[in-house]
Every structure is written in structure tokens, then in C-alpha cells.
Amino acid sequence: xxxxxxxxxxxxxxxxxxxxxxxxxxxxxxxxxxxxxxxxxxxxxxxxxxxxxxxxxxxxxxxxxxxxxxxxxxxxxxxxxxxxxxxxxxxxxxxxxxxxxxxxxxxxxxxxx
Amino acid sequence: xxxxxxxxxxxxxxxxxxxxxxxxxxxxxxxxxxxxxxxxxxxxxxxxxxxxxxxxxxxxxxxxxxxxxxxxxxxxxxxxxxxxxxxxxxxxxxxxxxxxxxxxxxxxxxxxxxxx
Numbered sequence: 706x707x708x709x710x711x712x713x714x715x716x717x718x719x720x721x722x723x724x725x726x727x728x729x730x731x732x733x734x735x736x737x738x739x740x741x742x743x744x745x746x747x748x749x750x751x752x753x754x755x756x757x758x759x760x761x762x763x764x765x766x767x768x769x770x771x772x773x774x775x776x777x778x779x780x781x782x783x784x785x786x787x788x789x790x791x792x793x794x795x796x797x798x799x800x801x802x803x804x805x806x807x808x809x810x811x812x813x814x815x816x817x818x
Numbered sequence: 819x820x821x822x823x824x825x826x827x828x829x830x831x832x833x834x835x836x837x838x839x840x841x842x843x844x845x846x847x848x849x850x851x852x853x854x855x856x857x858x859x860x861x862x863x864x865x866x867x868x869x870x871x872x873x874x875x876x877x878x879x880x881x882x883x884x885x886x887x888x889x890x891x892x893x894x895x896x897x898x899x900x901x902x903x904x905x906x907x908x909x910x911x912x913x914x915x916x917x918x919x920x921x922x923x924x925x926x927x928x929x930x931x932x933x934x
Contacts, residue, residue, distance in 0.1 A: 737920040748822070748908070748925040749861070756920050794861070798919030804849055804912055805874050806923065808861040 709797050711809035718785050719817055725781045726812040728795030732776035736800040740769055740780055743792045743811065752780075752793075785816040821845050822926040824909050830932045831899055839894045839929045841909030848914040849873070850892035851923065852884060855906040867892050868914060896931075904933045 710729045718724050730738065737756045741749040753762040758773040766783045782789055792813045796806035822843045831837055843850060851866040851874070866874035867886040881897045896903060906928045912921040 739922070748927050751922040751924070754920050754922055796861075800919070802874075802919055804851070804866060804919050804921060804923070805863050806861075806919065807863075810858065810860055 709795060709807050709809035711793075711795060711812050713812060714810065715813040715815070717815045717817065720786060722785050722816075723781070723783045724785055724814065725779050726793060726814075728778045728780070728797075728809055730776050730778070730795070730797035730807075732773060734799040735773045735776070735797070736802070737798050738771055738773075738778050739796040739798075739806060740778070741794040741796065743794055745791075749794060780812075782814070785814070787816045787818050790814055790816045822909055822911055822924050824907075824926040824929050826929060827927065828930050828932075830934065833899055833901060833933055835899050836895070836897045837899060837931075838896070839907055839909075839931075841892050841894070841926055843890055843909075843911040843924070843926075845911055845924060847911040847924075848889055849912050849921070850886065850889070851910040851912075852892065852894050853908040853910065853925075854878075855908065855928070857905070861908065865892075865894075899933045901933050904931055906930050 740752040743749040753769045755771040760771040762769050768781045771778045792811040794811045796808040825840045849868045852864040853861045865884040869889045870886045883895045885893045908928045909926040910923040912923045
């Protein structure tokens with residue numbers, strides 16, 4: 706059974722704080738790791754797709770790193786803003802799985818003004 | 819313009835009924851998916867179709883049947899609805915992902931199904 710685990714499950718920070726969370730996935734037969742941002746009552750929105758060990762991606766104040774050998778990815782948010790409040794999902798896939806993403810439970814981030 | 823749309827947004831129905839949820843994408847993608855958000859809020863893949871061909875068929879009750887009339891549409895039919903079918907169902911689409919998994923999937927707004 707392939708499991709993706711995210712930690713922490715929830716996080717409460719003050720505006721301006723920088724934060725990070727973890728996604729752990731099986732390292733064997735790895736193909737790609739996806740990060741999504743999911744606001745309440747909206748659709749999950751893609752942030753990054755990473756495939757190579759050591760990959761780093763950045764989008765504004767949000768960045769992500771990937772370690773495929775040990776099976777983890779970090780998502781960083783610099784200077785959190787209230788509009789960053791959302792659930793951040795990671796999803797993993799093996800090669801030749803027809804796009805089958807296995808999602809973690811998500812990290813729910815709340816940023817207080 | 820909505821990229822991936824689902825109808826209805828909310829569906830309340832009685833146990834035993836048969837219902838359908840429709841999904842349409844205007845992104846020109848070849849692959850479409852159905853996910854179920856379970857009680858623990860995990861998104862779990864149910865089915866995927868690539869250009870009307872079934873690619874992924876996870877272990878779901880055969881009361882659930884996807885139908886793809888063309889590559890822009892993937893509908894989900896559910897027969898003999900049960901209480902445990904209550905969940906949020908999400909449709910998604912991506913470029914052809916039959917042999918890889920790095921294509922971004924674009925999600926619809928979800929259909930909230932409540933079986934009474």
C-alpha cells in the first residue's frame with residue numbers, strides 16, 4: 706500500500722511568519738511529486754510538479770524542495786499572509802501509472818492578521 | 819470561462835436512487851478523472867479516461883460507472899445509492915498521462931452528494 710503522509714495536519718501562524726511543512730512518500734519507483742493549494746469551497750489549484758531529486762521550485766513567496774532518495778518534500782511559505790490560509794496537499798505518482806495521484810491528507814494552514 | 823465544470827454542485831437524494839454527475843472540460847485535455855473525498859478528507863482516485871478509453875479503474879463498487887461520450891466529458895453514474903456514498907466528488911483533467919504522472923491535473927469545483 707502506497708501512503709503519502711503530511712505533517713503537521715494543521716498549523717496556525719501570525720501574519721509575517723515564515724512556515725514550512727513536510728510531505729513523505731515512498732522513495733521506490735518514484736516519478737513525480739505534486740503540490741496543490743486548496744481553499745475552502747474552491748477547487749484544488751496546482752502549485753508545483755517536481756520530478757528530479759534536488760528539484761527546487763518557487764512561485765512568489767512559496768517554494769518547494771524534493772528529495773526522492775529519502776522520500777520527502779518540503780513546502781516553504783515566506784512571510785505568510787492571511788490569503789495564504791488554505792489546505793496544502795501533496796500527491797505522489799509512480800511511473801506508468803496513468804496519472805494516478807496518491808494524495809496526502811493535507812496541511813491546513815491558518816494565518817492570522 | 820470555467821476550465822473544469824461539474825453539475826450539479828449539490829445533490830441530495832434518497833437511498834436506493836440512481837443519480838448522475840456531469841463533468842466537462844474546455845482545456846483540450848485528453849485525460850479526465852473522478853476523485854472521491856472521503857470522510858477523512860483524503861482525495862482518492864476512482865477512475866480515469868484517456869480520449870474515451872478507461873485507463874484507471876480503482877476498487878470501487880460496480881454501482882459506480884463512468885461514461886465518456888467524448889474526450890471533453892466524463893460523467894459518473896451511481897446506481898442504488900447508499901448512505902456511505904455521501905461525499906464530495908471531484909472531476910479533474912490533464913494532458914495525456916497514460917505513461918507519466920507529471921502533468922498537472924486541473925480540478926472542478928466538486929459535487930457534494932448527500933444520501934438520506
